[in-house]
Amino acid sequence: MHQGSHRDHEGAQKLFSLIKDVKIAMMTTVDSDGQLRSRPMWNQDADENGDLWFFVQVDAPVTTEISRDNQINLAYSDPSSQNYVSVSGKAEIVRDKAKIDDKWSESLKTWFPGGKDDPKVALIRVHPEKGEYWDSPNSTMLHLYGYVKAAVTGESPKTEKKAVDLSAR
Numbered sequence: 001m002h003q004g005s006h007r008d009h010e011g012a013q014k015l016f017s018l019i020k021d022v023k024i025a026m027m028t029t030v031d032s033d034g035q036l037r038s039r040p041m042w043n044q045d046a047d048e049n050g051d052l053w054f055f056v057q058v059d060a061p062v063t064t065e066i067s068r069d070n071q072i073n074l075a076y077s078d079p080s081s082q083n084y085v086s087v088s089g090k091a092e093i094v095r096d097k098a099k100i101d102d103k104w105s106e107s108l109k110t111w112f113p114g115g116k117d118d119p120k121v122a123l124i125r126v127h128p129e130k131g132e133y134w135d136s137p138n139s140t141m142l143h144l145y146g147y148v149k150a151a152v153t154g155e156s157p158k159t160e161k162k163a164v165d166l167s168a169r
Contacts (some may be wrong), residue, residue: 010165015131016046018083027054027124028073029065029091041124041125042105043076043109050166052126053103055112058093059120066091070113072126083135089128089166099123128166
């Protein structure tokens with residue numbers, strides 16, 4: 001089993017490079033009725049181990065859902081470059097003050113007006129296990145090519161899809 005960071009894997013490096021600049025991820029959890037529930041979350045940079053971090057209010061429904069079932073999915077979309085990423089993994093609620101201080105930026109006051117010292121502020125740490133990404137050629141070229149291909153052959157252009165195992169570390 002690989003003992004380094006799961007960011008060392010070439011496919012994982014590509015996946016993390018695709019989500020690095022995407023500011024919003026849709027986080028999906030399982031609610032108390034067993035139904036899937038998604039909400040937008042402000043994306044922080046992945047840490048040196050490849051874990052993904054999100055700020056949250058401790059009394060938000062997502063914290064209860066993670067406490068009950070910590071398997072989550074994150075969906076990232078960058079339509080301008082035609083890149084799409086899906087990451088599944090395990091989440092945990094982190095209330096470590098040093099970690100909150102480390103991850104905090106003043107722009108977060110929009111969602112957390114009490115600031116980083118508000119006792120209701122916490123973090124969600126996501127440890128990725130699997131990921132998939134789809135990346136396409138330049139979107140203008142893809143649309144032009146796609147239109148021509150569809151008109152001539154009746155088929156749509158193919159995008160590149162790759163699966164990445166992020167659990168080996």
